Structure formats: structure tokens, C-alpha cells
Amino acid sequence: MPRRSELFTEDPFYLPRYCGYLPQYKYRxxxxxxxxxxxxxxxxxxxxxxxxVLTPTESHLPDGIDERRSRLxxxxxxxxxxxxxxxxxxxxxxxxxxKQHYFANTxxxxxxxxLSHHESEQGDIKNKQTELKKVLAMQTGSTRPNTEHDKSxxxxxxxxxxxxxxxxxxxxxxxxxxxxxxxxxxxxxxxxMKWFKSGYTGFVPRxxxxxxxxxxxxxxxxxxxxxxxxxxxxKINASETKIPLNPVVKPKKxxxxxxxxxxxxxxxxxxxxxxGYKYSIGHTYGQHTHNTLKLPPTNNRSLAVA
Numbered sequence: 001m002p003r004r005s006e007l008f009t010e011d012p013f014y015l016p017r018y019c020g021y022l023p024q025y026k027y028r029x030x031x032x033x034x035x036x037x038x039x040x041x042x043x044x045x046x047x048x049x050x051x052x053v054l055t056p057t058e059s060h061l062p063d064g065i066d067e068r069r070s071r072l073x074x075x076x077x078x079x080x081x082x083x084x085x086x087x088x089x090x091x092x093x094x095x096x097x098x099k100q101h102y103f104a105n106t107x108x109x110x111x112x113x114x115l116s117h118h119e120s121e122q123g124d125i126k127n128k129q130t131e132l133k134k135v136l137a138m139q140t141g142s143t144r145p146n147t148e149h150d151k152s153x154x155x156x157x158x159x160x161x162x163x164x165x166x167x168x169x170x171x172x173x174x175x176x177x178x179x180x181x182x183x184x185x186x187x188x189x190x191x192x193m194k195w196f197k198s199g200y201t202g203f204v205p206r207x208x209x210x211x212x213x214x215x216x217x218x219x220x221x222x223x224x225x226x227x228x229x230x231x232x233x234x235k236i237n238a239s240e241t242k243i244p245l246n247p248v249v250k251p252k253k254x255x256x257x258x259x260x261x262x263x264x265x266x267x268x269x270x271x272x273x274x275x276g277y278k279y280s281i282g283h284t285y286g287q288h289t290h291n292t293l294k295l296p297p298t299n300n301r302s303l304a305v306a
Contacts, residue, residue, distance in 0.1 A: 013037045015089070023048055068116035075119055084115055184223055195220040265290040 014022060014037040023046055028036045040046050072086035083094055088111035098114040098121075105113075135153045137143035140161075145151045181187075185205075187194040196204060196219040206229070207222030255261070259272070265286030266274065280288040 012041045014041075068112050071116050071119040071123075072112070075115075084111075086112055086115070088112070088115075184219075185226070187223075187227075189224045189227055194223050260292045262291045262293070262295050266292070 013034045014020075016033045018033075018037075022037060022040060024040060025036055028039070031039075041048070069086055075084070083092075084096065088096070088108055090107040096111055096114055097118040099110060101117065102110045102113045131153070134143065134150070138145055138150065138154055145154060181191075181193045184191075184194045184196060195216045196202070198215040200215075200219070204219045204222050206225040207218050210218045210221050213221065260266075260274075265284075266289035268285045270289075274289055274292055276292070277288055
């Protein structure tokens with residue numbers, strides 16, 4: 001294979017980071033590892049083995065029999081990606097298409113077979129695209145068939161351009177289209193999605209008293225009880241005899257001018273004088289100061305201090 005650039009080291013040479021023994025390498029300085037390995041391997045005065053340690057990446061088949069090389073050379077002559085060649089070096093970590101179908105061989109042979117398979121498949125796709133473009137051109141009348149093969153392409157059932165059957169196509173609706181289930185709080189008790197998955201940190205009503213259940217079963221039971229309670233409350237509100245759940249009690253008007261009220265005790269932390277309080281023990285401040293002046297219930301007036 002001809003050298004592509006003068007920057008590449010000529011064969012044979014050892015790759016950098018090669019940890020094997022290279023005779024007389026420690027006596028050579030001033031050049032790269034690849035240049036020194038070339039000089040050592042090509043110098044007849046250096047005693048060395050007749051076989052190289054590294055496995056050759058070239059195919060053992062001649063060019064006339066090995067069709068893979070011809071396919072890969074067309075790739076090398078193009079302006080595309082030049083990382084994938086016919087002589088791949090072990091250690092390449094990039095993606096090699098179709099490599100998963102080839103194994104039990106050296107890295108170079110596996111890569112050569114995989115890349116040849118890929119190039120063959122890409123060629124078939126390009127031929128089909130070219131044939132399709134030719135059929136479209138002949139059906140539209142821009143090109144006339146010249147060979148019997150071209151005439152056979154015109155025997156297709158449908159011809160372009162295809163006539164439209166309607167102005168706008170029908171909207172496709174999938175039967176498996178996702179639809180929101182809604183909130184589990186207000187689902188029916190028979191709905192299979194009325195539950196929360198484990199890890200939900202929101203409030204689940206009526207589930208505090210439920211024990212010895214998994215979280216989905218516990219949340220389902222609590223939500224069902226919550227729904228039943230809402231239904232019962234709606235029935236009560238819709239009935240003719242409405243039962244007030246929380247009766248409203250009108251607060252009594254307080255006489256702010258009274259110092260010692262008779263119907264209640266004094267407010268705690270009151271710092272004024274209370275007759276007889278220092279002799280009372282055993283009760284709360286409110287109980288001791290209830291009706292401090294001991295006035296009869298009929299007397300609604302309290303003593304005021306001038």
C-alpha cells in the first residue's frame with residue numbers, strides 16, 4: 001500500500017508504548033520510537049529475529065481473491081471518514097459497523113470483514129435509491145426507457161404522482177394513546193387507579209388508622225373511606241331536614257365597664273386587686289376569681305371602682 005504522507009513512518013516499525021524487547025534501542029537517542037525501530041529492524045548488522053513480534057494487519061489472500069480490499073479501497077479514495085480503513089490497528093476504540101457479526105479471528109481480519117460487509121450493504125442501498133429515482137423519472141415522462149430492464153420497471157401497479165383521494169387526511173388516533181387518569185382523591189371506588197405508589201409524600205385521608213397493609217393497598221382503602229364519607233355528607237346536605245353540623249352560638253355582649261363580673265372569672269395575668277384571692281388555694285385563677293364579690297345571680301351589675 002503506498003504511503004499517504006511523509007509524516008507516516010515507513011514499514012516495518014513498532015508502535016509507541018510497545019513493551020517488548022528492541023535490541024540496541026537504549027544506545028540510540030535523538031529520534032522518535034518509530035524512527036529508531038525502523039532503523040533497527042532494517043539494519044542488517046543488528047542481530048534480531050527473522051519474524052516480527054507484531055501480527056501483520058495485511059490479509060494473507062492476494063488481491064485477486066480477496067474482494068474486501070477492492071471495496072475498502074473505494075472508501076479510502078473518497079472524501080469521507082478515513083478512520084475506518086482496510087488495515088485497522090488494534091487498540092482503536094471507535095465504533096466499527098457490523099463488527100458484532102464477526103469473531104474468532106485477528107483484529108485486522110475481523111475489521112476487514114465487518115467494513116466490507118458494511119460497504120456492500122451501503123452499495124445496495126445506493127443502487128435501490130438510484131433505481132427508484134429512475135422509475136420516478138420515467139413515470140413522470142422526464143426520461144424514456146432505453147433497455148429491457150428500464151421497461152420492466154414501468155410495470156408497477158401504481159404510477160406517480162399518486163392522485164389524492166381527499167383534501168385533508170383523517171387524524172390518526174391510537175387506541176393505546178395515553179389519557180390522564182385524573183386525581184385519585186375523587187375517583188370511584190371501583191377504579192383500579194385509585195391508589196398512590198410507594199414514596200408519595202402527600203396527604204392521604206383516612207389512612208392513619210390503617211395498619212399492616214402495603215402502601216398502595218393502604219392508600220386505596222383510605223381513599224375509599226374518604227369517598228364514602230363525602231357521599232354520605234352530600235346526602236345529608238341534600239335532605240330536607242338539614243342538621244347543622246356546627247351550630248353557631250352568638251357571643252354574649254360583655255360589659256366592658258364592669259371590673260368584677262359575676263358570670264365568669266377574671267382573665268389570667270390581671271394585676272389589679274381581687275378581694276380574698278390571697279386566701280384561696282387549690283384551683284385555677286379563673287375558678288378562684290369567678291364571682292369574686294359573691295353577688296346574687298339576679299344582680300347583673302358589678303361593683304365598679306371609682
